[in-house]
Amino acid sequence: MKAYETKDIRNIAIVGGAKSGKTTLAEDMLFEGKVISRRGSVDDKSTVSDYRPIELERQNSVFSTVLYSEFNGKKLNIIDAPGFDDFVGEVAVSLKVVETALMVVSAQNKVEVGTEIAWRYTNKYNTPVIFAINHLEHENSNFDETVRQLKAQFKGSLSVCQYPVSVGAGFNAVIDLLKMKMYKFAEGDGKTEIVDIPDSEKDKAEEMQATMIEDLASSDEALMEIFFENGTLTEEEMKHALHDGLKTRELFPVFCINAKHNWGVNRVMEFITNNAPAPNEMPPLKTVDGGEIACDPNGPINAFVFKTSIESHLGEISFFKVNSGTISEGTDLLNTKTSTKERLSQMFSMAGKLREKVSTVVAGDIGGAVKLKNTATNSSLIEIKGDLVEVEPIEFPEPKYRVAVKAINQGDDEKLNASLHVMQKMDMSLHVDYSKELKQLIVGGQGELHLITVKWQLEHLENVEIEYITPKIPYRETITKSAKSMYRHKKQSGGSGQFGEVHIMIEPFTEGMEFSKEFPKRGEEVVELEWGGKLVMINSIVGGAIDQRFLPAILKGVMEKMEEGPLTGSYARDIVFYVYDGKMHAVDSNEISFKLAGRHA
Structure with missing residues (x-):
């Protein structure tokens, strides 16, 4: 693989609902970029992306897969993300490190849970979105209704750049409103014939193009003036509007594909390479301390590990994106989390199990490294003597x-x-x-x-x-009436021994209660228990029977005992105890003695 500059890199996450055709689309993109010579299929268990045993068994993506392709003089880093909401963590991983989301929507199923989840994460990361409407060949597909649902659900300015001439079994052509040409697809090999729009479609095409141009012009004041003056926009002006509107999430282009037959994929890749933002065109990355990292290949090195994979033939692979600087093979970097040094001695561009060794990874590019000893997902890697700059981590959802x-x-x-x-x-x-x-x-x-x-x-x-x-029920225990107890801990084993005697009274604790008048109150300590409720210790010692310095040890001993109640072994809570008497030894008494005495009392 040739070396690519930052401006010639495009990072894409393929996201959307389950079974919408994302993995098949990824396979098409690898085929179009000549990374593979033959397209595999999910049904045949032969795709590059779904290669793990669990994915072959279930015939759906479970993990995100990092891929690459080369097209139109650009390198495309592609992350194929699962669509089932059970694997939402992989969507978070994928969208954290890309500049564009390619959202696949089934014209048969339309907006699904996976579509909505992916959209929420694009909002969170402010990621540009391109829609690819798939399954137009299916019997119950409906392009217009799919677009209507997308507009209603996501409240964005969808720019319909293509529409199908027909849907269902007869789907084999789309009208491209940017080129004002018809793309006709050949059965079997996915080859495209670009022809003039037939007379039967001209009126509809002109009407839809006018709507699209108005949407494009409204995203930019200068273009709006040109539109008012000329009544239209040139192809170059449309390209400018799409690039800027996509980058700022003011425009969301819509394309038509048939991933199963590789129809329309070449055109989508052409659009991505020409219009989607390069890494250095996006706003600087935010850091944990509120700073920013500009995507500059000549800047200080900063890389973010967004994914960890374990492969039987390679061991642990750390997938990273270089946010700034250029990493060369053999570079020593510092992990900001562990403060340990890592040497990136083997780096690859990955495509599922396929890998191509690379000697450098520039700002904006994505790579994989093996044999990093102390680096996990969400780690930031910086120059050994560089400023401690840490990227905001991926926030994974809590278990449901x-x-x-x-x-x-x-x-x-x-x-x-x-x-x-x-x-x-x-x-x-x-x-x-x-x-x-x-x-x-x-x-x-x-x-x-x-x-x-x-x-x-x-x-x-x-x-x-x-x-x-089913997990056991986390019961809680408490007491219902007061009781007195004492315990003497005594141990003699030659030399200094252990001695501590404690007399306590316990009773139920309630907020605002009046404490017992039986003993004087010389001090009070309230502990908010980790498992809920409170433990209150009242110091009622008189005459120096127990030195004040041993009271914390007694409290600790009682707390330890409350971790395992006498009825079910559950945590105990809401208890007040009075330390009202005891004995100590001038030589043998120490903290451990009184902790044990408090525990057993």
């Missing part, structure tokens, strides 16, 4: 669905835990926690499908049979 998981074979517990944490490294929308309270391993995901895929991978790739069970 939680289950407890256990290995069917007892000997697999350790392997299960290790495997889940490896999976969590690859998918940061997956949460894995051991609940000390419930004594269960809890897995949190974005939905049932998310957790089904986790189970499949554990059983088929890690050979760990598991079962999901």
Whole structure:
């Protein structure tokens, strides 16, 4: 692969609803860029993008896949994102590092949940959007209704740049309103014949072009003046309007494709390379401390790791985007999170399992690196002696669905835990926690499908049979009446020993309660418990029976005991206890002695 300058790079995320044809479109784009010589298909389990075992099994994308293509003198970094909302974390990953979203919408299913999710993330990241209407060959497809729904749902200025001559079984041509030509597609090979618009379509084409031109002109005051003066815009003026309007999210171009037959994809790629913004044309990137990073290949190096993948033949791969500077093979960089040095000794442009070794990665480009020891997703890499500049991290959604998981074979517990944490490294929308309270391993995901895929991978790739069970209910315990207790901790083992004696009274605690008059109140400490409720300690010691410095140890001992209540082993809460007497030893008393005495009392 030749070396590309920043201005000749286009970063694209293919997003949209499930089964809308995103992976097939990605395959077409690799074929058009001659990265592959033959197009695979999802049905045949032969696409470059869906190559992982779970994706081959389910025949849908589960992870985002980083790809590249070359077209029209430009390098296209393409990220194919899943469409099911269970894998929303991959959409967040994909849209974090691109300048354009290519949103695929099925003319059959129209606006779907996956479409809405992707749109929300483009809003969050202020990402330009190009719509590609697919499935126009399907019987129940409706182009006009799809466009109407998009306009109603997303309240944006959709610029319809193409429309189909017909839909359903007869779909084989589109009218291009930018070129004012008809693109006629050949069955089988996807080759396009560009011809004059037939008389039967001229009136409709002219009417729709006039609407499109008015939309384009309204996005720019200077162009609006030209439009009022001339009544139209030239092709160059339209190109200028589309480029600027796309970049500022004032315009959202709409194209027509048939991804299955590779119809219209070449034209979409032509539009992207000519009109979509290069990385250095977008606003500077925001940093954690409120600063900015300009996309300058001559600036200080700053790279952001947005994805981690683990491949059997390569090990751990860190996918990164260079925000500033140029990284050369063998460069030593500093991880701002771990303060450790990383050497980027092997860098690649990746296309699924395919990879091409590269010696440099310039600002705006995306690469993959192997053998980074202490670098995970959301890490920023900078020059060793550079300013500590950290990119705002990807915000992954909180789990919507939680289950407890256990290995069917007892000997697999350790392997299960290790495997889940490896999976969590690859998918940061997956949460894995051991609940000390419930004594269960809890897995949190974005939905049932998310957790089904986790189970499949554990059983088929890690050979760990598991079962999901409902998490235990996190009960809470408390007391209903007062009681007195004492405990003497004494230990003698040669030399200095341990001694501490504590007398306490406990009773239920309620807000605004009146404390017992039985003992004097010399001090009070209120603890807000992590598991809810309060623990209150009243110091009622008189005559120096226990030194004041041992009271925090007593409190700590009581708190430890409250982590495991006597009835169900659940956390205890809302208790007040009075330390009213005790004994200590001039030599043997220490904090550990009184902590243990408080715990057992």
